[in-house]
Amino acid sequence: MKNRKLGQYTWYCYLVPALFFYAVFMAWPLADSIRLSLYSASGPAGAGRTFVGFDNYIRLFTDPDTSARFWGAFGNTWYFFFINMVCQNVLAIVFALMLSERTMKGSRVYQTIIFIPVTLAILVTGYLWKLILNPQWGAIAQILTKLDLKELVKPWLGDERYALTTVALVSSWQWVGIPAMMFFAGLQNIPDELLEAAEIDGASKLGKILSIRLPLIKPVIGIVTILTFVNNFNAFDVVFAMENANGAPSYSTDLIGTLFYRVGIAGQHPVGIPNPGLGSAIATSTFIMLMAGVVGILGLTKSEK
Amino acid sequence: MKSSPSLKWQNRHLGSHITLSLWALVVLFPIWTMIVNSFKFKLDIYKDPFGLPKKWNFDSYGSVFRDSDFFMYFRNSLAVTVGSIILVLVLGSLASYAIVNWKNRQTRFIYLFFIAGMMLPLKIGSIKLLEMVKALGLLNSIWALFPIYIAMGLPIAVFVLTQFITDIPYELTEASVIDGASRLRIYAQIIIPMIQPALATVGIYNLVPFWNDLWFPLIFINNEESKTLLLGVTRLFGQYQTDWSKVLAVLTLSAIPVILLYLTMSRQFIKGLTAGAVKG
DSSP: HHHHHHHHHHHHHHHHHHHHIIIIIIHHHHHHHHHTTTTTOOGGGGOOOHHHHHHHHHHHHHHHHHHHHHHHHHHHHEEEEEEEEIIIIHHHHHHHHHHTTTOOTTTHHHHHHHHHGGSOOOHHHHHHHHHOTTTTTSHHHHHHTTTTTTTOOOOOTTTTHHHHHHHHHHHHHHHHHHHHHHHHHHHHOOOOHHHHHHHHOHHHHHHHHIIIHHHHHHHHHHHHHHHHHHHTTTTOOHHHHHHTTTOTTTTTTTTTTHHHHIIIIIIOTTOOOOHHHHHHHHHHHHHHHHHHHHHHHHHHOOOOO | THHHHHHHHHOHHHHHHHHHHHHHHHHHHHHHHHHHTSSOHHHHHOOOSOOOOOOOOOHHHHHHHHHHHHHHHHHHHHHHHHHHHHHHHHEEEEEEEHHHHHHSEEEHHHHHHHHTTTTGGGGGGGGHHHHHHHHOOTTTSSGGGHHHHHHHHHHHHHEEEEEHHHSOOOHHHHHHHHTOOOOHIIIIIIIHHHTTHHHHHHHHHHHHHHHHHHHHHHOOOOOOGGHHHHHHHHHHHHHTTTHHHHHHOOOOHHHHHHHHHHHHHHHHHHHHHTTTTTTO
């Protein structure tokens, strides 16, 4: 008996390698970023770091120059999230409703096509659309010119008024496949009898959607919202590819992700030296907001039991 | 019976087909222009951006292969992606095997600790990771990417694999236990073959983010020899900027491997990339 109990502890040999990598390279850096946000900018190799309390946060939220960038990026990220929710996720629900009709033909072919962009690198998507949207040589401009709609050709990526929306729409184009297939899987789980019963009761197509299909996939809606929220508040690649890490033109596409990169990793113009303390303050604020958001969304979309 | 003609009409889903076909066009059009224009001469791209090339131009591909470090970038990405996925699967399945078979409060906690990582974006911890990578002397080396990708891949691995191992019927392992087979042998000869579909799901789930990751190579790697494919693409995009045919050749070359893999096993990709969403 004693031997057997001892034997149980050899399970640690199976657990420890995975735990090691996960704890050291994921849990620890995430947790320690919170501590770093309470320290001043360090010298090379971490020397000369001093504890400054909440100074980084105070600077981030109130210092005229720094906070202007932060609140700008904050607002832009919310707008980016909003466009993605409206375009990407609404399209995804519409596609999933169409694809999951029992009598729908060719559903698989459509699914395969809708999902293709998900497998592309964001960088490649961004570069590709940047070429397509080029107001002089790009394909869209040429189509519009041929249709005699030349006045609709705009510097979509060069004009502050359109740049962020354009970038967000490209992001929606790329990711719509994931929520579409999640909704699709959720809709497939609805038992046929339920829909047949509604049919016998004389429910219309729209009636079935509103009273049965959508309410039953409410938990999936929650998960999709969370995924969109978390991914959008970390978005970086799409702006980096289509504009640059400065969120051009004049910071109109600057997101939390690009701001974090400039401040904490690459160094801001004109100083060019990264500030890990301030960067960690951005990371920690984002982290707290993500946690609050995730808990809130989960609470709102729990399936009633 | 009276409603049957209208029902038949409804079952054709004309509106759905129109909507989905239009979207299919929106999806395929950029990819089509990317591929066909990479085979055109500069001027032909401008004259006719949508049709098949009248004169095929293979020079862009030739010069990308000749003058750039494309193959080196490709090799680096392949090594990092395949190596990390294998390690995620090995470490993840070992840990899941232990979590399922050694049930107590500790392993319950360890399980939840892993699962918490599914929603956490590791990007947020980048400043600390950068310091760690510097301290370990791994800056500018592809070795910096392995531990980070392994850590990123483990939560979903533990989540999916523990479910599958739990579902293995007890009778299957019982006989081996009575025969005195060691744990490691049961793991290798019974567990691993039984959970192959789950291993495929986890592998595919991680394949796309590892292969397509820009962020970590961007902040860790600066020297040419260690650059991954995407990092190389950023360099070549800038370098060839005015020569669209070359730029498109680079983009096509970097996108085609994953697209082809996807088209040959699209079901597994869709299942893998949406894994955990509905159960969660």
